[in-house]
Amino acid sequence: MNCIVCAGSTHVGRQPWHRYCPSCRYESADLAPLINEAYAHSQVNESERETALKSVRTENFKIIVERLARIAPPTAKRLLDVGSAHGWFLDEAAKRFSVVGVEPDVVVAQGALARGLPVRVGYFPHVLEDGECFDVIVFNDVIEHIPDIHSALEACRAHLDADGLLVLNVPRSTGFFYRLSKLLARLKWRGPFDRMWQKGLPSPHVHYFNERNLDRLVARHGLRPVQAFHLRALSADGLLERIRFAGQLHPVALYAQYAFLLCALPLVRLLPSDIIVCIYSKNG
Numbered sequence: 001m002n003c004i005v006c007a008g009s010t011h012v013g014r015q016p017w018h019r020y021c022p023s024c025r026y027e028s029a030d031l032a033p034l035i036n037e038a039y040a041h042s043q044v045n046e047s048e049r050e051t052a053l054k055s056v057r058t059e060n061f062k063i064i065v066e067r068l069a070r071i072a073p074p075t076a077k078r079l080l081d082v083g084s085a086h087g088w089f090l091d092e093a094a095k096r097f098s099v100v101g102v103e104p105d106v107v108v109a110q111g112a113l114a115r116g117l118p119v120r121v122g123y124f125p126h127v128l129e130d131g132e133c134f135d136v137i138v139f140n141d142v143i144e145h146i147p148d149i150h151s152a153l154e155a156c157r158a159h160l161d162a163d164g165l166l167v168l169n170v171p172r173s174t175g176f177f178y179r180l181s182k183l184l185a186r187l188k189w190r191g192p193f194d195r196m197w198q199k200g201l202p203s204p205h206v207h208y209f210n211e212r213n214l215d216r217l218v219a220r221h222g223l224r225p226v227q228a229f230h231l232r233a234l235s236a237d238g239l240l241e242r243i244r245f246a247g248q249l250h251p252v253a254l255y256a257q258y259a260f261l262l263c264a265l266p267l268v269r270l271l272p273s274d275i276i277v278c279i280y281s282k283n284g
Contacts, residue, residue: 083142175274
């Protein structure tokens with residue numbers, strides 16, 4: 001199997017389904033998406049998942065929108081949020097842009113629609129009209145789930161206006177928690193590594209990038225980097241629910257992990273972040 005970034009040969013990694021490129025450090029997983037399949041959804045407590053993620057994501061989304069407000073041209077109006085989920089980014093971005101969301105998970109999309117948000121149910125770019133263009137296209141924790149990432153990036157270029165911006169908010173392979181999970185997998189404790197890839201959940205990760213190989217991949221589609229910055233991956237609010245919403249941990253293990261992470265949060269902020277946001281421009 002060749003690397004999608006540099007075309008080099010990839011090697012088997014920490015699990016049989018995991019591969020990595022020793023040349024550019026891109027990592028991939030042979031995990032199948034299970035969106036809208038009842039069994040996969042039964043493995044997730046969606047209410048707890050929403051509680052787990054809302055605090056840290058809404059805080060991060062405010063930062064992204066503030067950055068966009070500073071660098072987007074004053075004429076930039078239309079913003080597309082791909083994988084808009086519960087609509088938290090749409091809520092924040094609507095303060096500056098005219099927004100549209102795309103969400104393939106029917107249950108999650110219906111919740112956003114019930115709040116009156118402009119969400120199209122289906123997959124990007126199939127739910128867009130021919131020739132429909134946007135000033136900004138955003139993927140928040142989404143593009144790493146898309147198997148055919150080249151087609152997705154090509155569709156971004158086709159649906160961006162001439163001065164359009166692409167925002168990729170992705171997990172980072174050089175982050176502290178991801179590196180720790182790889183170390184634990186080497187020591188035969190594979191649970192944290194599987195969780196970082198969201199194995200068994202409706203939409204597992206199939207890519208892990210760092211800044212350099214992501215820039216290199218996106219450049220193949222004619223988009224040039226504008227800026228990059230890091231975001232927090234964890235907060236105290238919703239931390240217990242984040243550990244608990246998927247899987248059946250023994251209560252002792254659950255609360256031991258919760259206590260460890262809660263005490264470690266001040267230190268974690270000093271360590272390499274597990275989230276990178278990269279902004280690209282169509283006009284270079």
